[in-house]
Amino acid sequence: MTGNRHHIVVIGGGFGGLNAVKTLQEHDVDITLVDKRNYHLFWPLLYQTAMAGLSPADIAAPLRSIFKRRENVRVLMAEATDIDPDEQRVRFASGEEVGYDSLIVAAGFRYHYFGNDAWERVALDLQGLDKALAIRRRILAAYERAEQESDPALTAALLTFVIVGAGPTGVELAGSIAEMARHTLKGDFRRIDPAQTKVLLIEAADRVLPAFDPDLSVKAQRSLEKIGVTVLTGAMVQDIAADHVRVARDGATERIATHTVMWAAGVKASPLGELLHRRTTAPIDRGGRVQVAPDLSVPGYPNLYVIGDMAHVEQAGQPLPGLAPVAMQQGKHAAAQILRRIGGEETQAFRYVDRGVMATIGRAAAVADIRGLRLSGFTAWLLWLFVHLMYLVGFRSRLFVFLQWAWSYATFGRSVRLIVGKDEHAPPRAPIEP
Amino acid sequence: MTGNRHHIVVIGGGFGGLNAVKTLQEHDVDITLVDKRNYHLFWPLLYQTAMAGLSPADIAAPLRSIFKRRENVRVLMAEATDIDPDEQRVRFASGEEVGYDSLIVAAGFRYHYFGNDAWERVALDLQGLDKALAIRRRILAAYERAEQESDPALTAALLTFVIVGAGPTGVELAGSIAEMARHTLKGDFRRIDPAQTKVLLIEAADRVLPAFDPDLSVKAQRSLEKIGVTVLTGAMVQDIAADHVRVARDGATERIATHTVMWAAGVKASPLGELLHRRTTAPIDRGGRVQVAPDLSVPGYPNLYVIGDMAHVEQAGQPLPGLAPVAMQQGKHAAAQILRRIGGEETQAFRYVDRGVMATIGRAAAVADIRGLRLSGFTAWLLWLFVHLMYLVGFRSRLFVFLQWAWSYATFGRSVRLIVGKDEHAPPRAPIEP
Numbered sequence: 001m002t003g004n005r006h007h008i009v010v011i012g013g014g015f016g017g018l019n020a021v022k023t024l025q026e027h028d029v030d031i032t033l034v035d036k037r038n039y040h041l042f043w044p045l046l047y048q049t050a051m052a053g054l055s056p057a058d059i060a061a062p063l064r065s066i067f068k069r070r071e072n073v074r075v076l077m078a079e080a081t082d083i084d085p086d087e088q089r090v091r092f093a094s095g096e097e098v099g100y101d102s103l104i105v106a107a108g109f110r111y112h113y114f115g116n117d118a119w120e121r122v123a124l125d126l127q128g129l130d131k132a133l134a135i136r137r138r139i140l141a142a143y144e145r146a147e148q149e150s151d152p153a154l155t156a157a158l159l160t161f162v163i164v165g166a167g168p169t170g171v172e173l174a175g176s177i178a179e180m181a182r183h184t185l186k187g188d189f190r191r192i193d194p195a196q197t198k199v200l201l202i203e204a205a206d207r208v209l210p211a212f213d214p215d216l217s218v219k220a221q222r223s224l225e226k227i228g229v230t231v232l233t234g235a236m237v238q239d240i241a242a243d244h245v246r247v248a249r250d251g252a253t254e255r256i257a258t259h260t261v262m263w264a265a266g267v268k269a270s271p272l273g274e275l276l277h278r279r280t281t282a283p284i285d286r287g288g289r290v291q292v293a294p295d296l297s298v299p300g301y302p303n304l305y306v307i308g309d310m311a312h313v314e315q316a317g318q319p320l321p322g323l324a325p326v327a328m329q330q331g332k333h334a335a336a337q338i339l340r341r342i343g344g345e346e347t348q349a350f351r352y353v354d355r356g357v358m359a360t361i362g363r364a365a366a367v368a369d370i371r372g373l374r375l376s377g378f379t380a381w382l383l384w385l386f387v388h389l390m391y392l393v394g395f396r397s398r399l400f401v402f403l404q405w406a407w408s409y410a411t412f413g414r415s416v417r418l419i420v421g422k423d424e425h426a427p428p429r430a431p432i433e434p
Numbered sequence: 435m436t437g438n439r440h441h442i443v444v445i446g447g448g449f450g451g452l453n454a455v456k457t458l459q460e461h462d463v464d465i466t467l468v469d470k471r472n473y474h475l476f477w478p479l480l481y482q483t484a485m486a487g488l489s490p491a492d493i494a495a496p497l498r499s500i501f502k503r504r505e506n507v508r509v510l511m512a513e514a515t516d517i518d519p520d521e522q523r524v525r526f527a528s529g530e531e532v533g534y535d536s537l538i539v540a541a542g543f544r545y546h547y548f549g550n551d552a553w554e555r556v557a558l559d560l561q562g563l564d565k566a567l568a569i570r571r572r573i574l575a576a577y578e579r580a581e582q583e584s585d586p587a588l589t590a591a592l593l594t595f596v597i598v599g600a601g602p603t604g605v606e607l608a609g610s611i612a613e614m615a616r617h618t619l620k621g622d623f624r625r626i627d628p629a630q631t632k633v634l635l636i637e638a639a640d641r642v643l644p645a646f647d648p649d650l651s652v653k654a655q656r657s658l659e660k661i662g663v664t665v666l667t668g669a670m671v672q673d674i675a676a677d678h679v680r681v682a683r684d685g686a687t688e689r690i691a692t693h694t695v696m697w698a699a700g701v702k703a704s705p706l707g708e709l710l711h712r713r714t715t716a717p718i719d720r721g722g723r724v725q726v727a728p729d730l731s732v733p734g735y736p737n738l739y740v741i742g743d744m745a746h747v748e749q750a751g752q753p754l755p756g757l758a759p760v761a762m763q764q765g766k767h768a769a770a771q772i773l774r775r776i777g778g779e780e781t782q783a784f785r786y787v788d789r790g791v792m793a794t795i796g797r798a799a800a801v802a803d804i805r806g807l808r809l810s811g812f813t814a815w816l817l818w819l820f821v822h823l824m825y826l827v828g829f830r831s832r833l834f835v836f837l838q839w840a841w842s843y844a845t846f847g848r849s850v851r852l853i854v855g856k857d858e859h860a861p862p863r864a865p866i867e868p
Contacts, residue, residue, distance in 0.1 A: 037853070039851075039853075055491045056489065057852060064623070068621045071624075129852070148528070187502045188502055419473075
């Protein structure tokens with residue numbers, strides 16, 4: 001780096017940050033990409049790693065290898081903890097800091113338990129690769145424990161899996177657990193029958209996939225029920241503990257015995273959202289998202305952009321959803337605005353081009369809404385497969401994930417069924433040490 | 435299970451235990467396979483998982499899926515902590531227990547730090563998948579930390595990797611770190627040059643691969659030096675600390691600054707070896723291995739067999755080495771002896787058929803000694819590749835590992851370069867949280 005060129009710092013190597021850097025890298029600027037992880041994660045397939053269908057390496061690409069040949073891109077594995085927009089500096093947890101000419105903040109989301117710290121301690125979520133592996137570990141260990149259990153009530157509780165929140169992540173988790181139980185684990189055990197597995201999907205709204213068209217919600221619920229998922233809509237979680245959840249529905253309260261609760265109900269912006277609010281007085285919404293100007297910059301700071309799950313952007317009176325395509329388009333847009341400013345041009349307002357939404361329910365079943373064209377079943381699943389493969393970063397991932405899928409589809413197998421690492425909240429009694 | 439058929443318990447799903455069960459499963463007996471892990475691990479390729487070349491799922495197969503269609507095989511994920519050979523019972527850490535008619539103990543080895551607990555706390559070893567992932571994490575994090583370090587002495591220490599012990603595991607680790615530094619990481623960093631990486635291989639004997647023919651030792655050392663490994667033979671480790679090792683050689687003592695020490699110097703039998711010694715008075719050797727009768731049973735207990743890395747068996751005046759082929763042949767032999775006894779026949783003495791030894795040094799380099807036929811270089815590497823692929827359990831693993839290798843060979847890439855999980859002994863200063 002020359003030190004004289006315009007220096008852009010990008011915080012976050014997710015869909016937003018990655019696309020920002022890819023847009024900037026072709027130009028005569030210096031870029032520092034900061035991430036606390038050393039890889040870009042393909043979040044839409046993370047649930048498949050949790051469900052023992054894919055290995056971490058299939059859905060993650062080292063950031064350094066993506067930008068290996070880009071001399072003007074520096075990757076820094078560090079956790080940004082402070083931003084000073086007046087001094088134009090970013091500070092890291094290590095105490096070190098870096099200055100910038102322009103900054104793009106794309107630090108993403110975190111799961112949000114609405115202040116219930118006790119729930120967060122016992123529930124599992126998909127906040128990154130480590131958490132996905134924890135889900136895999138907990139589910140597989142529950143079956144191992146159940147196989148050795150003589151108490152039928154405890155056995156039933158061990159084979160009960162509860163997913164809170166029926167957005168795409170919750171639907172995908174529920175569908176794949178039900179399929180794993182009925183197909184992959186068939187014949188694996190001698191005392192228990194994995195087909196006895198209960199998968200409960202709890203949703204506060206009156207239908208699954210509330211952000212989708214109601215027709216598709218109906219189809220998705222039907223598909224879920226067909227593969228054995230019990231869907232409870234209009235249900236509010238009242239408590240999550242190590243051995244049960246309590247759910248209120250139709251005026252009554254039910255206690256469900258379970259040792260595995262997965263949380264897919266609420267997300268919030270990275271804490272850097274609140275930090276920017278304090279540092280710039282830019283308003284934030286209830287989810288901690290920064291309400292940015294139409295060009296995605298922070299009001300009053302034309303060289304500071306916030307994008308993706310951290311940005312609150314309204315279009316047609318609705319805030320844009322926290323989806324990969326939104327973050328990708330915003331990453332490209334923010335990068336383009338920085339280049340326009342360097343060139344002395346006016347910035348432009350961001351406009352999201354909605355190419356559709358989709359969610360997969362299980363083997364050969366999905367729902368998709370492509371600009372009003374509503375698909376379900378096998379066609380939607382093929383489309384889902386194609387779109388996700390095409391978006392996977394790097395040829396290697398594409399090839400391997402495709403082979404893995406073809407293999408799983410042909411054999412119903414899940415070869416990644418390994419219990420690695422330790423679970424601090426393992427089911428009771430047997431000290432299962434992998 | 436009927437409860438009337440002969441019930442054989444096998445402790446350990448490694449090469450020995452797996453082959454014992456595979457021999458027994460065809461017969462009219464009940465088998466319980468006990469392992470604290472839920473997978474069979476292909477140990478010979480574990481170093482490739484540590485070196486970011488393979489994913490855990492490439493070298494591990496879930497035990498349940500291996501024996502899915504064998505109704506007479508029950509898999510129990512549990513840790514055996516006690517054996518009562520008179521009552522014929524095995525007890526588990528969970529407090530539960532199981533009775534047996536015949537027992538095969540194949541609980542394998544553990545790394546042995548010769549009583550230096552402090553070394554064990556800071557050094558890394560290849561004791562299973564979790565430990566292999568810890569090595570990957572530590573090495574990749576050292577590069578990330580070095581990239582952000584301004585002190586040249588600390589940078590050099592972070593880029594110094596020390597391997598203690600030049601048996602096959604040590605040689606393979608040293609060779610693959612050196613290759614990763616020179617090829618895979620080339621261009622990944624902006625401040626540091628990974629080619630400056632120092633890889634030191636420390637061996638107490640006067641040559642590397644002391645169990646191989648001296649000619650091959652010379653060739654292996656030459657190959658290692660060619661790819662940048664510094665080999666220190668006749669060197670004794672005097673201390674291992676978080677930021678250095680001390681090594682005595684030629685009467686002098688040298689302090690080497692490093693944050694990554696890998697231990698491949700000594701192994702010991704599972705603690706079940708000592709337990710059997712106390713329970714049966716069978717003698718054990720200094721490595722905790724049980725000195726079994728010629729048929730591999732424990733003297734005085736004809737229905738109790740000890741095999742693999744837990745058994746001390748001499749042939750031609752030499753104890754058999756702790757290799758996969760020895761364990762595999764012993765597993766089959768012990769199973770056959772149990773079947774002979776059920777059939778009222780006399781047992782037979784075990785005889786190891788040595789088909790050769792081999793070790794790989796890096797990309798397209800290996801040494802092999804096949805019954806006196808000594809190979810080195812590319813031919814030996816092709817042979818190594820072929821043999822290891824053929825022995826991998828399950829078609830899926832074979833196919834995927836082969837594709838991964840072909841890919842790595844063509845591109846020099848290591849796509850599994852992910853830092854997942856936490857390192858309790860991370861390099862100093864920067865709190866790298868993956």
